[in-house]
Amino acid sequence: MAEPSGTARDPEAVSRFVEHFAAQLVEAGLPRMPARVFGALLASDTGVLTSAELGERLRISPAAVSGAVRYLAQQHMVSREREPGSRRERYRVHGDQWYEALTNREAVIRRWEDALREGVTSLGADSPAGRRLAETLAFFEFMEKEFRALMARWRAEREERFGRR
Amino acid sequence: MAEPSGTARDPEAVSRFVEHFAAQLVEAGLPRMPARVFGALLASDTGVLTSAELGERLRISPAAVSGAVRYLAQQHMVSREREPGSRRERYRVHGDQWYEALTNREAVIRRWEDALREGVTSLGADSPAGRRLAETLAFFEFMEKEFRALMARWRAEREERFGRR
DNA sequence: CGCTTGGTTCACAAATTTGTGAAGTTAAGG
DNA sequence: CCTTAACTTCACAAATTTGTGAACCAAGCG
Known part of the structure; x- marks a missing residue:
């Protein structure tokens, strides 16, 4: 239900990329969880994921997701969107926004x-x-x-x- | 003996600057001791200090100095010079070198x-x-x-x- | 040659950071 | 209203990082 089923990809490969890329970000100074969450968003088709989806994909607790997205939002690396009429919170990487934040x-x-x-x-x-x-x-x-x-x-x-x- | 006596400055003021600037660097991701050592070098008149001088000014152990300068040298933020005919090791901030390292x-x-x-x-x-x-x-x-x-x-x-x- | 000074490495204690489970909070949906 | 879904916050245990003292090494100097 997470991704539009158009492009079925190997979840193994996705995970490998996420973890590898996150490792580089960690080396550059980003805390571990934020780096992984960011990687997962980058590698998602829509660029938008809910907390639940993030927790599931990365195998981390809701608390960890919460902490990570708070950090990322503070750094302007993701934006949070309250989907109206639902309790689900959604997090998005904007094409622009994020790298401006990283360098800026x-x-x-x-x-x-x-x-x-x-x-x-x-x-x-x-x-x-x-x-x-x-x-x-x-x-x-x-x-x-x-x-x-x-x-x-x-x-x-x-x-x-x-x-x- | 550390500084050419030409400009006698308030060591209090120097220390304040060093600690304040170091705090900013720490916030940007640099480990604590390297940040302080770097600050001390920046604020020294010659831009060159020995291990002993660094330890004395920052009130840290020789071991801490050793660790910090190893880190800084690896990041190309300082260069170490072996003063020939003496056991003293000297560390220098180059005008250029250092900010290239930081951004580069x-x-x-x-x-x-x-x-x-x-x-x-x-x-x-x-x-x-x-x-x-x-x-x-x-x-x-x-x-x-x-x-x-x-x-x-x-x-x-x-x-x-x-x-x- | 030893002594001595300047630095480095190592093992460890203290402090900090990380991630979790559990309890709390908010708001949608009956 | 009451229930329940979806987070968030909190307290704590585990892991990591930091800085120190102590032992160790290397090179001048007498």
Whole structure:
């Protein structure tokens, strides 16, 4: 009932991919369960799964699902949708949304910048250390600016190659 | 003896910056000790400190220093230098090196791409899930390519603003 | 050659994180 | 209203990670 029966795929193969991909995400710093849940969503045909489906596919408790999706939603890697007229909650990976979230660490970078600015003033802009911090700060500011342009270019290329969503 | 006495700074203020900045890095996924060590190096005037100096400033054991610098060196965030004719080991943050390492997750991305490619074949390039994975893969390939150009632009801007190293 | 200083490795205790079962909460459906 | 389905929250046990002291190693120096 989970997938439109159009494409019957080997669940073994799907699971192998999910676990392998999740392992890479874990290595990159994502907690284990969120990584697996994210992998399962990515590998689902519709890109939407309910909590129950996630728990079943990954063989984890409802509590684990709950924790994982809360984390992912906070990171903007999935969106939750309350299907009206039903108690089922559904989670979705948007084609765009998710990788923006992964790379877009905007908020994180912003806090680094704040800390660096604080450092420059408190160590003195004229001290050698102050200069090093200032340069680092300039780098992040540069990246922040350039990144917007880069994402815009991607959207253009994407639309051209995959069509609009 | 640690710093050239030219700029006498408030060690309190330095420590505050180090801890605050380290906290941000930790939040971004870096382990605690490496983050603190990195902060201490960033905030030092020369950008070079010995193990002993690091241990003293951060109030941590030699073992902790050893572990932290091993980690940082592996991530290419610091380089270790064996000062010839002395047993002292010195650790350095290069102006460039370090932020390239932080952003440049090249190896990580490469492994994501591999996992995604595997997924596309095993789920079928024509299935909806396969198409989603393919699009994700295309995104990372795009980023990888663009990122090189972006770094080149940064080096140019940097040289202009801060002079060559 | 030994002594001594600077670092590394190892085993372990402490702290943190993870995932679970069980109890609690909310709202649909009779 | 009362029942029940679908989560969520909580307390706790298990596993993992962290940082330390202690033993160990390597290289200058006398």
